[in-house]
Amino acid sequence: MARYLARNANAERRWSFLDGPITANNPMGVHHAWGRTYKDLFQRYHTMLGERQRYQNGYDCQGLWIEVEAERELGFKNKRDIESYGIDRFVEYCKARTQRFADRITEQSIRLGMWMDWEHSYYTNSDENNYTIWAFLAACHERGLIYKGHDVMPWCPRCGTGLSNMELATEGYRELSHLSLTVRLPITSSGHEDEDLLVWTTTPWTLSSNVAAAVHPELTYVLVEGDNGRRWWLSHGSQPRMAPGATVLREARGADLVGLLYAGPFDELPAAAGVEHRVVPWDEVSDEEGTGIVHIAPGCGQEDFALSKQFGLAVIDPIDEFGRFKEGFGWQSGRYAGADDPDGADLAREVADDLEAKGLLVRREQYRHSYPVCWRCGTQAVFRLVDEWFIAMDPLRAELADATRTAEWLPQGIGLEERELDWLRNMADWMISKKRYYGLALPIWVCDGCDAWEVIGSHDELRERAVAGWDEFEGHSPHRPWIDAVKIACRSCGGQAQRIRDVGNPWLDAGIVGQSTMGADWYPADFVTESFPGQFRNWFYALLTESTVMTGRPPFKTLFGYALLRDEHGEEMHKSKGNAIPFDDAASEIGADVMRWMFSSVNPAVNMNFGYHLAHEEVRRFFLPLWNTYGFFVTYARLDGWTPSSPEADGDAAARTLLDRWILSRLPAPRAGGLGCLGWAARARASRGAGAVC
Ligand SMILES: [Zn+2]
Ligand SMILES: [Zn+2]
Numbered sequence: 001m002a003r004y005l006a007r008n009a010n011a012e013r014r015w016s017f018l019d020g021p022i023t024a025n026n027p028m029g030v031h032h033a034w035g036r037t038y039k040d041l042f043q044r045y046h047t048m049l050g051e052r053q054r055y056q057n058g059y060d061c062q063g064l065w066i067e068v069e070a071e072r073e074l075g076f077k078n079k080r081d082i083e084s085y086g087i088d089r090f091v092e093y094c095k096a097r098t099q100r101f102a103d104r105i106t107e108q109s110i111r112l113g114m115w116m117d118w119e120h121s122y123y124t125n126s127d128e129n130n131y132t133i134w135a136f137l138a139a140c141h142e143r144g145l146i147y148k149g150h151d152v153m154p155w156c157p158r159c160g161t162g163l164s165n166m167e168l169a170t171e172g173y174r175e176l177s178h179l180s181l182t183v184r185l186p187i188t189s190s191g192h193e194d195e196d197l198l199v200w201t202t203t204p205w206t207l208s209s210n211v212a213a214a215v216h217p218e219l220t221y222v223l224v225e226g227d228n229g230r231r232w233w234l235s236h237g238s239q240p241r242m243a244p245g246a247t248v249l250r251e252a253r254g255a256d257l258v259g260l261l262y263a264g265p266f267d268e269l270p271a272a273a274g275v276e277h278r279v280v281p282w283d284e285v286s287d288e289e290g291t292g293i294v295h296i297a298p299g300c301g302q303e304d305f306a307l308s309k310q311f312g313l314a315v316i317d318p319i320d321e322f323g324r325f326k327e328g329f330g331w332q333s334g335r336y337a338g339a340d341d342p343d344g345a346d347l348a349r350e351v352a353d354d355l356e357a358k359g360l361l362v363r364r365e366q367y368r369h370s371y372p373v374c375w376r377c378g379t380q381a382v383f384r385l386v387d388e389w390f391i392a393m394d395p396l397r398a399e400l401a402d403a404t405r406t407a408e409w410l411p412q413g414i415g416l417e418e419r420e421l422d423w424l425r426n427m428a429d430w431m432i433s434k435k436r437y438y439g440l441a442l443p444i445w446v447c448d449g450c451d452a453w454e455v456i457g458s459h460d461e462l463r464e465r466a467v468a469g470w471d472e473f474e475g476h477s478p479h480r481p482w483i484d485a486v487k488i489a490c491r492s493c494g495g496q497a498q499r500i501r502d503v504g505n506p507w508l509d510a511g512i513v514g515q516s517t518m519g520a521d522w523y524p525a526d527f528v529t530e531s532f533p534g535q536f537r538n539w540f541y542a543l544l545t546e547s548t549v550m551t552g553r554p555p556f557k558t559l560f561g562y563a564l565l566r567d568e569h570g571e572e573m574h575k576s577k578g579n580a581i582p583f584d585d586a587a588s589e590i591g592a593d594v595m596r597w598m599f600s601s602v603n604p605a606v607n608m609n610f611g612y613h614l615a616h617e618e619v620r621r622f623f624l625p626l627w628n629t630y631g632f633f634v635t636y637a638r639l640d641g642w643t644p645s646s647p648e649a650d651g652d653a654a655a656r657t658l659l660d661r662w663i664l665s666r667l668p669a670p671r672a673g674g675l676g677c678l679g680w681a682a683r684a685r686a687s688r689g690a691g692a693v694c
Contacts, residue, residue: 001115004047011052017043018518018525018556019116020539021058021124021510024102025069028583030595030610031531031565031573032105033112037599038529038562040114054522055117057109058513061098061125062479063439063506064159068376070094070438077342078322079160079436087437087481094438095125095477108583112592122517124509130478131459132516133508134443136546137432138457143549145392146444146455152298152305153388153431154381156374157323157338162388163374163381164431164505166537173370176380178202178339179348180367182242182291183360184232185213185262185277195223197262197279198234198242200290202367204351205337205382208266208329209297209316211275214282214307215254219292223250227362233257235292242291254281265360271328275314282307299385317385321435338380389433389442389502396545400424403548408558411605416561420536420544430545432505439503441483449495454488462486467496511542514555525556532561562604568611581610590615594623 019039022032043053067082070093076082082090106118122129140146153162154172163172181204184196197213215221220236224246231249234242260279266272284303285294298308299317308315318325318337325332331354335347355361372381401421409417433442443456456462459478463470469485476482480503487496514523524547530539540559547555567573573580586595594615602608656664 001110004115005055005117008047008050008052011050013053013521014049014051015046015526016054016518016522016524017046018514018528019056019058020528020530020535021060021122021513022105023065024059024061024098024105024123025066026101027104028108029573030581030583030586033583033586033595034562034565034599034608034610035530036109036112036114037596038560038604040112040116041596041600042527042529042560044115054518055115055120056517057106057114057116057118057121058517059098059102059105059121059123060506060510061102061123062094062509063504064161064434064436065376065506066094066098067436067438068159070097073097078158082437091438091479091481098123098125108587111587112583113596122513124513125477125479126516127459127477129509129512129516130440133440133504133512133546134455134459134478135457136508136512136515136550137443138455139549140391141455143395145395145549147390147392148387148453149390149429149431150385150387152300152302152383152385154372155321155323155384155386156377156379157319157321157336157382158342158377158379159374159436160321161434161436162384162386162431163372165428166430166507166541167375168372168381169537171375172372172381174373175368176339176371176373177366177368178371179204179352180365181207181348181352181355181361182363183207183265183295183355184226184230184362185210185265185360186230187233187260187262189260189262192260194229195231195233196226197257197260197293198226198232198291198362199293199295200242201295202369203300204348205332206297206300206318207295207351207355208269208271208325208332209299209318210264210266210277210295211298211314211316212278212280212296212307212311213262214280214285214294214296215257216283216285216287216292217253217255217258217281219254219285219287221252221254221257221292222248223252224248228359232362233293235287237287238290238292254285265355265358266330269328269330271316271318271326275316280307280311280313300383302383305385315385319382319384321384323382323384338382340380388431389444389500390429390431391545393427393429396549397424397427399548399552400544403544403552403554407554407556410558410560414605416532416536416559419532420540423537423541424544427541430505432508433500433502434505435501436503437480439479439506440508441478441480442500442502442504444500444502445488445497446500447490447493447495447497450490450493452490452492453497453500454491456488462488465489507538507542508546510539511546514543514547515550518555523551523555524553527558527560528556529560529562531564533564536561560604563607566607566609568609568613570607570609586612586615590619594619597622 046053154168155162180200180202182198182200184198187195187197199213201207221233222236222239223231223233224239224243226232232243257279258281262277264272264277285292296304296307298304298313298315318329320326323337325335325337327333336343339348352361352364374381401424404417404420444453445456446453465488466486467489468487472485473482484499487498490497544554567579571579589612598615598618
């Protein structure tokens, strides 16, 4: 390998490759080997063309995914366990763990036949990578893009962290069944005696935080005969479903109901004391689901929170970072809000019983819907009011779209560029903070006295500004808890500012590697490759954003996206399903060459089915004839005392044998800066045989 890496050391740099870092968290699965085969293949091709290369592999080594695996290994249940273990010990543990798996993946990659300069891999937890992200965030701040948001976010109560919308969009939803309740809320405004608003909810735990009920001002609502001498308001369209057969007494437009006051479902709780519940207008209300009257709890829903700002509604903020009710919620205080209570209790059913006892419950039923879960640990998300830090995306959208269009997106004709542009068009602001321990230390210092904050752009800037804690920090990597010791002087009031305790969204770490690893000689990369469905909202998006802010262009000229690896039956592979194949098993069972052949010969645009039966077929179809041909050749070449001629020594193509000339004629002609055989194959139509020229 050393000879191979040094082979073109003095040659021209015509093509450069940027590796998307593999997470150093576990040994490889076969799905990793697909992309790593492409990476190796393209580099080998350019090496064959006599070009100098970097051969730099990358490891992703910090962030929540690393923490979750470390917690599992240490037997921790939640953040409290980390704090009592010690943040410093936990961070050191995570670092050592990533090094262990980086070494393991290096061995596995060599077994796959991937030739890289393994001594010089980059690691996203390096000082250089972290400080380059600081520079990026400082550039964002200079443009006024960074802000602190006070908002309701999806939250994982186990990890104790918010979930960004890119995380949810990628693998954040599951089909789940929850108890849904239909509840009556008695109207207290005069002239509406014995009338109720009928509301429906799939999150009973949020009812104690109710402050308003929303109606669509243009929808028609009906008053119908209910139970026990009560009369119920609900939308005309929902009546056949929610109150079938009930006599309609009166009709009104939603706008006529706006402003009515009603009694809340948990007014007896201290947390609801003094809250005035009223009907508000909202254009998003529909009567396709529920009753056409929407229960609004601004402390538990993003849209609810936006409405509270619009109408000056009270905000009841019910749960803590572990998803448990705060004080002031009666029997619910201290209880877990989510449906997957680790104590095994069922809060939703108890809420229903409570409402039934108060005579407010109209109906309970199971309801199946798509619900957000934590992408790392699978815990059901709850929505919670938090302070998080964001990068505003609106001012960047046009630039990012332009940058995206300057790159070439392969394979062509399957709309990759369009899908990326579509994501960029609809992408919400980027939530960059996580209330965790082992990750990029967000370089935001907030004044204790006046709340003013700044973004520090480098190690040197911090040293210059430090007024306390530098000695404690010096000599450590910019990680918690050491970095947290450093205080700077506030520029507004002269008081002391300390770092917010949040760490960064892990995609910041991987998205900066174009800036932190390539150097001017190699930047931008001619080529990157990763699974497109896996990365267009993640690595590709982070690369585009961070590089465009810092250099005005993407860090790659060509992006080659391949599809997803499935099992033999076309099913998604999951460890939990038992159909995932560890790389080592496959390497022992079928060998790395067969794997590489399979990965290289499929159409990258469609999901690939992978399994041992298919591999054995491939061996019969291709490898046995190849091996037999080679064996035949070697046997007779030996008998004849034949030695291979070297074209360099010949210096005369015509002197080559007919067989050599035929083989060379089948090799696609090299193009300067071109893509090589696979790019050619990807452009050429996507048939299974098309890639076989490699
Ligand atoms: Zn989680
Ligand atoms: Zn200040």
